[in-house]
Amino acid sequence: MRRAGSKIHVSDTDTEVLVRAEGLFKVFGRRTHDAVEKLRKGTPRDQIDGVTAAVIDASFEVNRGEIFVVMGLSGSGKSTLIRMLNGLHDATAGKLQINGQEITTISDKKLREIRRSSISMVFQHFALLPHRTVIDNVAYPLEIQGVPQAKRLARAQEILDMVDLGSWGDKFPNELSGGMQQRVGIARALAADTDILLMDEAFSALDPLIRREMQEQLVELQQKLHKTIIFITHDLNEAMFLGDRIAVMRDGRIVQIGSPEDILTDPANDYVEQFVQDVDRARVLTAGNVMEKPRPVVSETSGPRTALRAMREPFLAAVFVVDRNRKLIGMVSDRDAVKAVRRGDRSLAGIIKPVPSVVQASDVLIDIFVPAVESPLPLAVVDEDERLVGVIPRVTLLAALGPGPDATGEITLPHEPVPTSIIDQVLADSEPDVPATDSKEAN
Ligand SMILES: Nc1ncnc2c1ncn2[C@@H]1O[C@H](COP(=O)(O)OP(=O)(O)OP(=O)(O)O)[C@@H](O)[C@H]1O
Ligand SMILES: [Mg+2]
Known part of the structure; x- marks a missing residue:
């Protein structure tokens, strides 16, 4: 599954902030405003008697269309x-805007309206109505909105189809497995057709395998629906898999907000660092995150001498060949280049071979192990337009997964590179490729 490719990469100019929190506090207990003052002055929360400071000075923005994950230990x-x-x-203090509306200061009635029209919630324990059929559960929010029966059932059926439960509408919740019930929960939240979905530990009650499936299905749904999802979890792997961005909470405070890659590669403090030690990096990092500058590369218009020279210095047994737009055309091995030079070939045309393993920059590492193991060469990484954007030697792949016994090792080549002395001999004994393009390496 290609997670990273599904993540939104909107430019700054077209991001739309749907939720904006500024210095948000929630303090339970008495004299909560005094407590906020003390917290603002830096008093540690465990030194303020009689209150629980559950959220302290939280500021963040959630953009339209993203999955924003809030992660932290229990009680954070x-x-x-x-x-x-x-x-x-x-909120005890601070500002909170939803869809451009400041909600901390408006009337309760207006607030309820905003909530109903813009936010739905998916609960950990599904919270389905046991005496209603699946389809009636899904149609429930529409019923509350006063949508006529035929119309709401038709809509509910569409959504059930979307979560692969199309034929389960007339069953009751207890006839479904946990994973299926949670899909009904998601379907019900989708039925309300709100912009924002809140999911609080929505998958935590499920078996690990079902949970994994649900995560993948949520990502698929999101690719179609482009909802704005705020997803809470204490599972870092889940956070990393789902999140476009992640806010890490500790003791009521947000200690870091960033993309999974940011958090993994640049943890803000020791707490986050300890957290991420256990992350399954292979499911988070992409080929694009770990690739190196593509090298060596030659243009398809260059000749075998150029190719040979490009391989000489890095002692590589093959070189990638690209066209004028850097689109990956194939590869040339050193042996073939040596033969071509000896034959007096002036172009690469006859010796370009297909690259055995090409991966996408957006592929997560777990999906490129097999090609990496099978490939005699560093993996070629291409972008959506098939342009060569990088290479991944096997050692790099292992090193990216964190320190481990296998993190260093030799790159296994298809064969020993042709010795430099032989290359030099062959080059000395031959005519230039094509004088005009002799030194035209595509770098
Ligand atoms: N209604 C409440 N009254 C008093 N204290 C509360 C209330 N709700 C939460 N708390 C306290 O606020 C703190 C944060 O609780 P919260 O439920 O937000 O944590 P959490 O990160 O969701 O934890 P979990 O992963 O266990 O669900 C805890 O110390 C909790 O005891
Ligand atoms: Mg909780």
Whole structure:
């Protein structure tokens, strides 16, 4: 599964902030405003008696269309934070905007309206109505909105089809497995057709394998629907897999916000660093994250001498060949180049072979192990337009997975590179490729 490719990469100019929190606090207990003042002055929360400071000075923005994950240990304040978003808790202090509307200062009635029209929630324990059929559960939010029966059932059926439960509409929730029930929960949240979906530990009650499937299905759905999803989890692997961006919470505070790659490669502090030690990097990092500058590369218009020279210095047994637009055409081995030079060939045309393994920059590492193991050469990494953007030697792949016994090692070549002395001999004994393009390496 190609996770990273599904992540949105919107440029700054077309991001639209859907949720904006500024200095948000939630303090439970008495004299909560005094507590906020003390917290603002830097008093540690465990030195303020009689209150629980669940969320402290939280500032973040959630962009339209992204999956924003809030992650942290139990008790770090995740649920409290999103309960302020859907109004289950009032903020003790700070500002909170949803869809451009400041919600900390508006009337309750207006607030309910905004919530109903823009936010739905998926719960950990599904919270389905047991005496209603699956389709009636899904249609429930539409019923509350007063949508006529035929119309709401038709809509509910469409959504059930979308979560692969099309034929289960007339069953009751207890006739479904946990994973299926949670899909009904998601379908119900989708039925309300709100921009924002809040999911609080939505997959935590599921078996690991089902959970993995649900994560993948959520990503697939998201590719179609482009919802704005705020997903809470204490599972870092889940956070890394789902999140376009992740906010890490500790003791009520957000300690880092960043992309999974940011958090993995540049943890803000020791706490985050310890957290990410256990991450399955292979599911988070992409080929694009770990690739190196493509080298050696020659243009398809160059000749075998140029190819040979390009391989001489890095002691490589093959060189990638690209066209004028850097599109990957194939590869040339040193042996073939030596023979071609000896024959007096002036162009590469006869000796370009297909590259055995090409991967996409957006492929996650777990999907490129097999090609890497099977490939005698460093993997060629291409972008969406098939342009060569990098290479991944096997050692790099291993090193990217973190320190381990295999992190260093030799790159296995298809054969020993032709010795430099032989290359030099062959070059000395031959005519230039084509004088005009002799030194035209595509770098
Ligand atoms: N209604 C409440 N009244 C008093 N304290 C509360 C209330 N809700 C939460 N808390 C406290 O606020 C802190 C944060 O709780 P919260 O439920 O937000 O954590 P969490 O990160 O969601 O944890 P978990 O992963 O266990 O769900 C905890 O210390 C909790 O005891
Ligand atoms: Mg919680």
